[in-house]
Amino acid sequence: xxxxxxxxxxxxxxxxxxxxxxxxxxxxxxxxxxxxxxxxxxxxxxxxxxxxxxxxxxxxxxxxxxxxxxxxxxxxxxxxxxxxxxxxxxxxxxxxxxxxxxxxxxxxxxxxx
Amino acid sequence: xxxxxxxxxxxxxxxxxxxxxxxxxxxxxxxxxxxxxxxxxxxxxxxxxxxxxxxxxxxxxxxxxxxxxxxxxxxxxxxxxxxxxxxxxxxxxxxxxxxxxxxxxxxxxxxxx
Numbered sequence: 001x002x003x004x005x006x007x008x009x010x011x012x013x014x015x016x017x018x019x020x021x022x023x024x025x026x027x028x029x030x031x032x033x034x035x036x037x038x039x040x041x042x043x044x045x046x047x048x049x050x051x052x053x054x055x056x057x058x059x060x061x062x063x064x065x066x067x068x069x070x071x072x073x074x075x076x077x078x079x080x081x082x083x084x085x086x087x088x089x090x091x092x093x094x095x096x097x098x099x100x101x102x103x104x105x106x107x108x109x110x111x112x113x
Numbered sequence: 114x115x116x117x118x119x120x121x122x123x124x125x126x127x128x129x130x131x132x133x134x135x136x137x138x139x140x141x142x143x144x145x146x147x148x149x150x151x152x153x154x155x156x157x158x159x160x161x162x163x164x165x166x167x168x169x170x171x172x173x174x175x176x177x178x179x180x181x182x183x184x185x186x187x188x189x190x191x192x193x194x195x196x197x198x199x200x201x202x203x204x205x206x207x208x209x210x211x212x213x214x215x216x217x218x219x220x221x222x223x224x225x226x
Contacts, residue, residue: 004156042200042216043157056213090156101147102214104156 003027004105006091012111015081021108023074023091031097032074034066035090037107043090049074050097081112115140117203119217126224129190134199134220137183142206146184147214148177149200157200160186191224198222 004025013019023032031050035043048056049068057066063085065077074091088107094100120135138146145164149157161170163179170177174195176187186199198221202214 006156042202042218043214045213048213088154092156101145101159101162103159104149107154107156109154 004091004093004103006105006108008108010109014113018079021076021089023105024072025093026072029093029095031094033092034076037088037090083112086110086112115205115215117201117215117217119201119220123221126191128192128224128226131189134186136201136217138203140203140205144204144206146179147202148186151198151200193224193226196222196224
């Protein structure tokens with residue numbers, strides 16, 4: 001089973017709201033990722049967790065706050081977002097960092113009003 | 114700087130008309146070259162990983178090949194359900210990006226019945 005699940009599927013939030021995106025995998029993968037994808041663009045890496053520790057932060061604004069409660073779960077906490085943050089947010093996981101293929105979830109479509 | 118370039122940007126094929134998508138890469142040593150399929154509004158679906166020049170992998174109507182400078186995704190006798198955006202990504206062997214996927218912009222394939 002190569003399934004990564006994400007909730008919610010869709011999210012609409014105002015600029016003053018606080019919300020969280022959730023991601024889960026049960027493949028025993030030790031690396032998990034957050035990506036942002038705008039329309040007609042490839043995914044852009046935001047964060048990488050390896051063995052539950054943040055290993056890469058691609059200079060993402062502090063209004064995005066990742067959290068990895070355990071090896072199967074990954075959260076992305078959102079606060080004071082801007083309309084330009086509207087995008088498809090993708091979670092992915094892999095056996096480890098580096099050569100291993102990443103398996104993506106279906107994404108959360110976020111709209112900031 | 115690591116770069117992945119895909120061509121063409123868009124491709125329209127008649128059902129049954131075979132063709133190839135191109136992915137050229139310039140990375141500081143290649144750890145892995147990955148192909149993904151992405152349907153609109155969904156997360157990328159993993160297709161293939163290629164590690165070394167001369168390697169080939171097949172799955173149904175798709176065949177991926179790798180040379181020292183580029184990769185091809187050959188589509189034999191495509192069907193309308195093959196319509197999607199195909200993404201190519203590379204991981205370099207060393208440097209700051211050695212644990213990250215560098216994506217191309219994708220090729221949007223449309224197969225007309």
